[in-house]
Amino acid sequence: MDPISAGLLVALVSGAGGAAGTQAWAALSRLVRRPFRRADRARPEEPAPGIRELEELEGIPQDTGRAQALADVLRRRAAHDPDFARSLTAWLDEASAAPTEAGDVHNTVSGGSQGNLLQARDLHGPVTFGTPPAPDAAAGERAD
Structure with missing residues (x-):
């Protein structure tokens, strides 16, 4: 299972x-409040x-420490x-x-390296990997 982000x-x-x-x-x-189904649970009445x-x-929605604590408990419960x-x-x-802010993009990459990767929302202009594009021939010529 992928880790749950506190963010x-x-x-x-x-x-x-x-x-x-x-x-x-x-x-x-709702999922967290479902009964815990671990077979060896000692006390069935425990939350x-x-x-x-x-x-x-x-109670304190901006607390990333509390968010990380929840993520850790969810991972252990799973x-x-x-x-x-x-x-x-x-x-x-x-x-x-699901978007968490207007226009946010969330990508997940897992597994081994497969080559170049670009993660972005809006791109304006060229994107290249490896060798830069050849200079424009007209830009190198001088007008006489």
Whole structure:
């Protein structure tokens, strides 16, 4: 499972991304509040891991430390609950695609190096990789 970005959590809980961001946060809240299904759980009445961290981040939405604490708990919970891990991965794929600010672009690159990579939103002008383009022939000529 890809790591969950504290920045993404802060953006979503802060209401960035409009309706899509709000829906993504609500979906995560429902997911975290689902019962913990770990087979060897000692006390069935204990709250599911992550609820406290989720509520603390909701109380102070800009706190990246709280966001990182939530991300860490979610990662550990996913390691012990395969159903939660599958649902969290699906949520992360969907939430990562949601804009967190007007016009933001979020790209994910994984795996080995495949060559050149450019991640950008708006490009104005030429982009080259490797050898620079040949100079314009007309620019090198002098008018007599």
